[in-house]
Amino acid sequence: MNVLKRMESLGFSAYEAKAYYALLRRFPAKGYEISKLSEIPPSKIYEVLTKLKNRGAVLDSQCEPVLYYPVQPDILFSRMEQDLQKNIQSLLTDLAFVPPMDAFDLTWNLQGTDGINAKIDELITQAKKEIYASLWPEQIPFLNSSLAKAVKRGVYVVAATFGDCEVAASRTVNLEVCSQNAYQRVGAKLCTIITDDTEVVIGRLSTAGHSTGVWTKTPSLVLVTKEYVTHDIIVNVLVSEIGQERYDAICRQQDILQRLQQKK
Template sequence: MKENILEILKNLNFTEYEAKAYLTLLEESPLTGYAVSKNSGVPRSRIYEVLDSLTMRGDILVSPGNTPQYTPVPAKELIKSRRMKAEENFELAEKSLAEFERSANDRENIWNITGRNEILEKVKACILSAKKRILLEVWKEEFEELESELRQAAKRGVNVTIIAYGDIFSDFANVYLHYMGREITEEYGGRWIVFSGDDSEVVAGIVSLGKDSRAAWTMHVGLVMPITEVMIHDLYLMEIMEKHKELLEESFGENLVNLRRKFSIHPDFKKHYVD
């Protein structure tokens, strides 16, 4: 029978030596460490390590003094404590796994956001959760509403880089004034916003249609990667234009207008996404 009880205690996270020491104290207590070792068969070289472990876990009690003596927590109390701990662990596991599952699913989903204010609120939440880097392609109108959250992120040590359409100036961010912000606004007939946080989530959409504005938020790598890389390539292009503008315009026209016309599918060379 004793062997069966030892196995049961092992199922309650007792080591073999801990189970032998606890059962010995149930049979007779209080006992000194020497007596527990002698009666249980736990080697003297290990007994105090085992007793300390049981004491720290609350399975046995120790009396202070020159020769400490040990007594067990009653079996019913031990089982009650273990049951409560197990319930706590199950509740924690249930909550944690549910949160992890939602997070994992978020990485596969693409969420639609309707309305300019709602889009900006989502961008603000993403800004506040960023830890390393923010890339933001934005017009002045929207930047002014996001400036406070962006400043907070910069104070946390987040690198904030902005591709700006219009006169955006900042003392906390790296700002790249787009060389053709006015032309783009005219050609596209509206404003958009693109946010990339920590290369792990993006918000992208049109924000100039009021309640009819549309954007998508996702952590799906199939969209996060290309959208983030397009923003980075915009930064490449602006660096190149800064250093070689005259040469490039000689080949492709002012503000690269010939390239824009070359890849337009409309006779007026404008974009018609929001028509």
Template sequence: MLQKFGFTQYESQVFEALTGSQEPLDATTIVKYSGVPKSKVYEVLSRLVEKGLLLTSHQQKKKFYNALPLDTTIEKLTLEFETHINELKERKYTLPPSDEQVWSLQNKQSIHSLLHQKVQQATRSIFLSGWNEDIQSLIPILELKSKNGIKVEMLSVGSIHTDLKHIHILYPDEGHEALEQYQLVIIDEEEIIFAGVEQELWQGITTKSKPLVKFFTEFFQHDVALTEITKKYEKTLMEDEEIKEILMKLRY
């Protein structure tokens, strides 16, 4: 009966058993007449009580249940339905803003200017990696942002002078095959700018696409982890020619 109003089969069975009874019933008797398993009946009764469809009473250490009069139940369900209809009429639906587009950009100076602009706009966090000569000019802004409570973490290929606390330095080895000049900035874990050199020209992309932002954030953490592991165990790793060969092929 109640299933047509969005209730579960067990809730409907329990309510029908109580509606058909001339007197209150305890849980054991409800199991007998409703067909609801004993392991489920207390959970079902509790839900019906919360929904305001059952009356409860304690007699001689037993808890008894009684259904609301059918007319009262019908009135209650009607009022709730009308309330939901009015809420549906009054509710305004708007989709959250979403920008999944990937924008391309060329020219080193243009990329550099965009990086500065986005770093200035950061309000929570900045993750930055790239070659020291390309990111040196960002240091004053990054240090100021860090002092203002924004999380700043940087991976520099080559040594760099800064007062930033969370900085990782990768000293490239001559054997690195995949170590190419690049820059990566992740702003507030919501937007990325990634640029690199192809055929001696700087080319980059910027996007707020959530999958890409997640990918590049993990890419950044991957590079940080590799840098710190290599630094800590450099002697051991470089003595193993097989491991060294693998490391030299990795894209930092």
């Protein structure tokens, strides 16, 4: 990077850098002389020199004919450095007291199984109070370490898994009996996690490599997703109490249950 480009990186315009550099090469100088030496159009040179004067980089003779002198680089840039440091310190002080914004809705799209699992792992790592998760066995090897650490630091972890697997959690629920039904109904493997009732990941896992998901802090979606997980757990407990045959019989007798269980 040449001298002129480095000056531009410090806030000088291209014309200002050229005019100051030309004036260092020859001073004192008249405006038209600086214009010729710097190859700045004559119609622009006095505007440029005025800006350099206001910046503290140029002095003029205040008499006719007006002659221009450069402020020497060590003085100019030392002053600029001091001003920059003052501005940075003032800005840091101001930014230290920026008031927090009210909560707002934010949603990110997630792509791929690895992307979904990575975001779930991030939420687990950041959780402070509780985690509700609905996961598939193939996800557990990627998440179990973070789940174990969450439990160790006192986070209450409820893990519902669509299959038998060893998962680190405060409470576990095996949803294997309804996993096939859920997969047939929606045509995909849905996974979810809710942390501290504030944020959620919803994932649609695909064996064909087209897994997609979302991460959001939208309160209504967090609430609905937690209801989804707790609903599955409640149904699982009820089926365990009344037996699968009784549950299936009830579903056959209720038109609404038959409709809800139809494949989408």
